[in-house]
Amino acid sequence: MKISYNWLKDYLDFDVEPHKLSIILTGLGLEVEATEEWESVKGGLKGVVIGKVLTCKKHPEADKLTVTTVDIGNQDPVQIICGAPNVAPGQKVPVATVGTTIFKGEESLEIKKTKIRGQVSEGMICAEDELGLGTQHTGIMVLDESAVPGTKASEYFRIVRDYVYEIGLTPNRIDSGSHFGVARDLSAYLNINEGASKKPVRPSVEDFKPDNNDNPYEVIIENPVDCPRYTGITISGVKIGESPEWLKNKLRAIGQNPINNVVDITNYVQHEIGQPLHAFDADKIDGKKVIIKNLPDRSKFITLDEKERILSSKDLMICNIKEGMCIAGVFGGIRSGVTGTTRNVFLESAYFNPVAIRKTARRHGLNTDASFRFERGADPEITAWALKRAIMLIKEIAGGKISSEVRDIYPKKINRTLINVSFRNIDRLIGKQIDRELVKRILGHLDIVILNDEGDKLALEIPLYRVDVRREADVVEEILRIYGYNNVEINDHVNSTLFFPDKPDREKLRNIIADMLSANGFAEIMCNSLNPAAFYDNDDFDRSQLVILANPLSSDLNAMRQSLLYGGLSSIIWNINRQNSDLRLYEFGYCYFYRKSDREFPVVADYTEKNVLGLFLTGSSGRQSWNYKSIPADFFNIKSTVEMVLVRLGIDTENLTTGESQKKYFAESITYSSNNKLLAEAGKISKEYLLKFDIGQDVYYAHIDWDFLLKLIKNHSVEYREIPKYPQVRRDLALLLERDVKFAQVREIAFKTERNLLKDVGLFDVYESDELGKNKKSYAVYFILRDDLKTLTDKSIDKIMNNLAGAFERELGAKIR
Numbered sequence: 001m002k003i004s005y006n007w008l009k010d011y012l013d014f015d016v017e018p019h020k021l022s023i024i025l026t027g028l029g030l031e032v033e034a035t036e037e038w039e040s041v042k043g044g045l046k047g048v049v050i051g052k053v054l055t056c057k058k059h060p061e062a063d064k065l066t067v068t069t070v071d072i073g074n075q076d077p078v079q080i081i082c083g084a085p086n087v088a089p090g091q092k093v094p095v096a097t098v099g100t101t102i103f104k105g106e107e108s109l110e111i112k113k114t115k116i117r118g119q120v121s122e123g124m125i126c127a128e129d130e131l132g133l134g135t136q137h138t139g140i141m142v143l144d145e146s147a148v149p150g151t152k153a154s155e156y157f158r159i160v161r162d163y164v165y166e167i168g169l170t171p172n173r174i175d176s177g178s179h180f181g182v183a184r185d186l187s188a189y190l191n192i193n194e195g196a197s198k199k200p201v202r203p204s205v206e207d208f209k210p211d212n213n214d215n216p217y218e219v220i221i222e223n224p225v226d227c228p229r230y231t232g233i234t235i236s237g238v239k240i241g242e243s244p245e246w247l248k249n250k251l252r253a254i255g256q257n258p259i260n261n262v263v264d265i266t267n268y269v270q271h272e273i274g275q276p277l278h279a280f281d282a283d284k285i286d287g288k289k290v291i292i293k294n295l296p297d298r299s300k301f302i303t304l305d306e307k308e309r310i311l312s313s314k315d316l317m318i319c320n321i322k323e324g325m326c327i328a329g330v331f332g333g334i335r336s337g338v339t340g341t342t343r344n345v346f347l348e349s350a351y352f353n354p355v356a357i358r359k360t361a362r363r364h365g366l367n368t369d370a371s372f373r374f375e376r377g378a379d380p381e382i383t384a385w386a387l388k389r390a391i392m393l394i395k396e397i398a399g400g401k402i403s404s405e406v407r408d409i410y411p412k413k414i415n416r417t418l419i420n421v422s423f424r425n426i427d428r429l430i431g432k433q434i435d436r437e438l439v440k441r442i443l444g445h446l447d448i449v450i451l452n453d454e455g456d457k458l459a460l461e462i463p464l465y466r467v468d469v470r471r472e473a474d475v476v477e478e479i480l481r482i483y484g485y486n487n488v489e490i491n492d493h494v495n496s497t498l499f500f501p502d503k504p505d506r507e508k509l510r511n512i513i514a515d516m517l518s519a520n521g522f523a524e525i526m527c528n529s530l531n532p533a534a535f536y537d538n539d540d541f542d543r544s545q546l547v548i549l550a551n552p553l554s555s556d557l558n559a560m561r562q563s564l565l566y567g568g569l570s571s572i573i574w575n576i577n578r579q580n581s582d583l584r585l586y587e588f589g590y591c592y593f594y595r596k597s598d599r600e601f602p603v604v605a606d607y608t609e610k611n612v613l614g615l616f617l618t619g620s621s622g623r624q625s626w627n628y629k630s631i632p633a634d635f636f637n638i639k640s641t642v643e644m645v646l647v648r649l650g651i652d653t654e655n656l657t658t659g660e661s662q663k664k665y666f667a668e669s670i671t672y673s674s675n676n677k678l679l680a681e682a683g684k685i686s687k688e689y690l691l692k693f694d695i696g697q698d699v700y701y702a703h704i705d706w707d708f709l710l711k712l713i714k715n716h717s718v719e720y721r722e723i724p725k726y727p728q729v730r731r732d733l734a735l736l737l738e739r740d741v742k743f744a745q746v747r748e749i750a751f752k753t754e755r756n757l758l759k760d761v762g763l764f765d766v767y768e769s770d771e772l773g774k775n776k777k778s779y780a781v782y783f784i785l786r787d788d789l790k791t792l793t794d795k796s797i798d799k800i801m802n803n804l805a806g807a808f809e810r811e812l813g814a815k816i817r
Contacts, residue, residue: 001167001169001177002164002165002166002167002253002254002255003025003164003165003167003179003182003254004162004163004179004250004253004254005018005021005162005164006160006162006163006253007162007250007253007254007272008179008182008183008186010179011179011180011183011201011202012183012186012187012198012201013198014190014196014198016190018035018163019035021163021165021186022035022165024189025165025167025182025185025186027189027484027485027486028185028186028481028482029170029173029481030167030173030176030182030185031167031168031170032165032166032168033168034165035163035164035165035166036164036166037161037162037163037164038163038164038252038253039161039162040159040160040161040245040249040252041131041133041159042103042132043101043108043132044161045094045152045153045154045157045159046100046101046154047099047100047101047111048094048095048096048097048100048131048152048153049073049094049095049097049149049150049151049152049153050072050092050095050143050147050148050149050150050152050153050156051070051072051073051093051094051095051125051149052070052071052090052091052092052149053069053070053087053088053090054068054069054070054077054089055068055089056068056087059081059116059117059119060118060119061117061118061119062116064083064085065082065083065116065117066082066083066084067079067081067119068080068081068082068087068125070095070123070125071150072095072097072123072149072150073149073150073151074150078097078122078123079119079120079121080095080121080123080124080125081116081117081119081121082125082140084125084127084139084140085139086138086139086140086142087125087139091142091143092142092143092144092145092147092149093125093140093141093142093143094153095123095124095126096111096123096126096131097111097122097123098111098112098113098122098123099111099112102124102126102130102131103132104129104130111123111124126140127139127141131153133157143156160249160253164253167182171376172467172468173468174376174377174378174467175274175379175466175467175468177274177372177373177376178270178271178272178273178274179271179272180200180202180272180274181273181274183200184200184447185482187200187445188442188446189482189484191441191445192441192442192445192482192483193482193483199445202273202385203272203389205385205388205389205392207392208388209402210233210402210403210404210405210406211401211402211403212401212402212403213404214236215236215282215344215404216234216403216405216407217232217282217285217288217290217404218288218289218290218407219290219407219409220289220290220291220292220409221292221409222292222294223294224411224412225353225356226294226316226328226352226353226356227316227328227350227352227353228351228352228353228380228410228412228414229350229351229380229383229410229414230290230292230348230350230383230408230410231348231383231384231387231406231408231409232346232347232348232349232387232406232407233346233347233387233388233402233405233406233407234282234344234345234347234402234403234404235344235345235347235391235394235395235400235401235403236400236401237343237344237399237400237401238262238342238344238345238394238398238399239343239398239399240260240261240262240338240339240340240341240398241260241261242260242261243258243260243261243264243265243397244261244397247261247264248264250268250271251267251268251271256271260338260340261394261397261398262279262342262394262398263279263338265390265393265394265397265398266278266279266347266390268393269386269389269390269393270370272389273382273385273386274373274379274465275373275378275379275382275383275385275386276329276369276370276374277347277348277386277387277390278318278326278332278347278348278370279337279338279346279347279348280325280336280337280338280345280346280347280348281336281337281338281339281344281345281346282344282345282346283342284320284325284335284336285320285325285336285346286320286321286322287321287322289320289321290318290319290320290346290348291318291319291320291321292317292318292319292328292350293316293319294313294314294315294316294317295311295315295317295319295324296313297312297313298311299311299324301317301324301327301333302333302334302335303327303331303332303333303334304331304333304334304337306334309327311324311327312360312363315327315328315360315363315364316328316329316352316353316357318348320336323335326348327364327366328350328352328357329350329352329357329360329370329371329374329375330357330360330364330366330368330371330374331364331366331368331370344400344403345394347387347390347391348387349383349384349386349390350383351378351379351380351383351414352374352378354374354376355375355551357371357374357375358371358375359551361375362552362554376467377465377467379463379464379465380410380464381463381464381465382465383408387406388406414464416462416463416464417461417462418451418460418462419459419462419469419470419471419474420457420458420459420460421457421458421460421475421476422456422457422458422472423436423439423456423457424456425472425476426439426476426479429473429476429480430476430480430483430488431488432488432489434479434483438483439479440453440458442478442479442482442483443458443460443478443479445482446466446478446482447463447466448462448466448478449461449463460475462475466478503714504710504713504714504716506710509649509710510588512648512649513645513649514588516644516648517586517615517641517645520584520641521584521621521622522584522615523583523585523586524585524586524587524588525567525568525571525585525586525587526587526589527564527567527568527570527587527589528557528567529560529561529589529590529592530549530552530558530559530560530561531557531559531560531561531566532555532556532559533546533548533558533559535559535566536559536562538664539664540663540664540665541562541563542593544594545562545593545594545595546559546560546562546594547559547560547594560591560592561589561591561592562591562592562593563591563703564587564589564591564612564614564703565614565665565685565689565703567587567589567614568585568587568614568616568701569616569685569689569690569692569693569695569699570693571585572616572618572695572699573693573694573695576695576697581618581619581697582618582619582620582621582623582630583616583619584617585615585616586613586614586615586616587613587614588611588612588613588706589611589612589614590609590611590612591609591612592607592609592610593608593609593610594606594607595608610705610706610707611706611707612703612704612705613703613704613706614702614703615638615641615642615645615682615702615703615704616699616700616702617633617637617638617641617699617701618633618695618697618699618700619632619633619697621637632698633700634698634700635682635683635700637700638684638701639670639682641682642672642680642682642702642704645704646672646704646709649709650713650716650718651709651712651713653672655674656672656674657672657673657674657676658670658672658673658744659671659673661681663681664688665685665686665688665689666681666684666685666686666701667683667685667687668683669681669682669683669684670682670683674708674712678705678708679705679708679709679712680702680703680704680705680709681702681703682700682701682702682703683700684700685698685700685701724786724788725788726786726788726790726792727786727791728759729786729792729797730782730783730784730785731782731783731785731801732764732780732781732782733780733781733804733805733808733816734778734779734780734781734816734817735781735808735812735814735815735816735817736772736773736776736777736778736815736816736817737776737777737778737779737812737813737814738775738776738777738812739768739775739776739777740775741777741812741814743779743781745812746761746763746779746781746808746812747761749804749808749811749812750783750804750807753804753807754785754800754804757785757787757792757796757800758783758784758785758800759784759785759786760783760784761781761783761784762781762784763779763780763781764780764781764782765778765779765780766778766779767780783801785797785800
């Protein structure tokens, strides 16, 4: 939101310099994100002065150029070469002196002393388009005879200079979503902290009076829940045209483009007081009735941007007796808007239900100045004032006669919030005792009415424009905001608390794994926890456990994620599209689940969240170099990464049960389970899922149940074991096996056969060939043997190896090669 320094001064007389004002506003909770100096003409006509042409003569070397001498207020006239056909002695003209930079659109030109065809030129006599004062370029700009040579052009043309603040307005502070709202806060601060004694003055509408009642329009509210208050009035005989310069400059300063006088006035009042308005062409309101209602579902409506929109039955509309004219509080319609031919105007000022407006705006992907204010909460008490203010400005600027009384429909008055506060709690929450009378003064400057003052307690009435003040703590925050956070001293007393974290320390372990993965070339990502619900319309996820948002920002963000998979794939395609296709990514994040109960309405206990670690691999392992050959990521890379994480946290992967995932998002996979509960799964993402994201390269994904993993290692302890005194022995076997036999089976049989001396079993070669036989393969397996009490003999080693070979032959049908 942009706020103009000059515009603020229209309501509050203050002399705070612009930079200091930005500091004050930030301290008030209106964070100034940027400040810029604005001028009504780019460059501010710096270096341009009024000159008087003294002499003119033809250039001796160019027929179309004129050599002039010009009085610019200095002791000696200057010679300027001019190409304009209308230059003549005695004229008063704008002159850009040497060193001046002039702007024409986005182009700039620095004026230098130069020679043109042998004649010296010390400046430039300007046309209006060269100064940014218009579009004419047929000749130089000739000024009124009263212009005085040497006068600064910025003074002559009354160039407006201003400072504009970009304020990061938080959603709860819509009370300051206007210039008067900011002036109100600023006044409270200056009165309390700098001894000022001035209050912001709202423009008076006491002179408002209808000229006649010749053109009344009936207002009917059919949905008072979404439209608690609606006011309207007509003005007839207006003349649509350009706005006066002061109005255009006000709007331009805050980034608004002037459109026409009537529309500009509605925008001006909106940014002045914070109340959105809408102007209709009254002659296009069929039946002379304005009806606020909901149209049938799937109704079609064309908005001002000429787009046809499909309405929901929940969208509140402003209608005539035949059709919709405007999406209430969001966007106007193309058929009923004010145009150059409009002569009669119906002006609307209303208060709409914030929730209804926000839902409608999100449904249609619209974010307008009006919806920005309505969905955060407008002030229902100023609708009539804003209407009168705007209609009086329209009459002043566009002419016409006010041709109806104010039609104000307010069936059920909205009551102000009542809050009880105690000085004891004010002191406790602020951490400092503030003088009681000062507290009351602050409340007064914030328009908070003290209904009752009894001892330690105050009964307060909160103005309706303060939609964020609903409880005692909110009132205390308001007091502190105006008093000044920096005025609360830091106490020398320091409290400390002994803290014994639960074991295992979740944060410490997370950092250990994050550091390890980062050291191995992984980059951490943090993805949105909201996904489209459509992602989970498949057999890989339980749709009944999906957490659906009641009020989603959009249809693409309407469900809480059940997996980190989709966020990772989105990150991968985002990087691939930016020529970064070699990726190693990891994410710690929560997944969310809903378990339906017998309760009529869900409660917190029906929802669970699981902490998960997701790993992603795609592309090559590293950058190709003369001494390094990059290798494409494969299944075994993701498998080894998962095992690296598990082993680092003390999990013996050999004690886990492995298998294959039944999830369709895997083309090939491996799972790790403990006590029949899934701990981790890893594999290659199927082509079907990759196509959903337009990913054309292989992606490998792993999912680790972080909560379950920490539960498994909760009682783990580090034990010391001395280095073995006796040597280990390695023996190898080449086994001819059926192709469907897995190494895990070989390993299991080996440890079952020899429980005491066998320390490790590993696979170091796999060979497949038709020469071995149909559906056959050869495993080369090593066995590590060691006796911790003595040195093994050949006899005992041979006996163990014979037992192992026999077991493989009996249980797997293996042949020893």
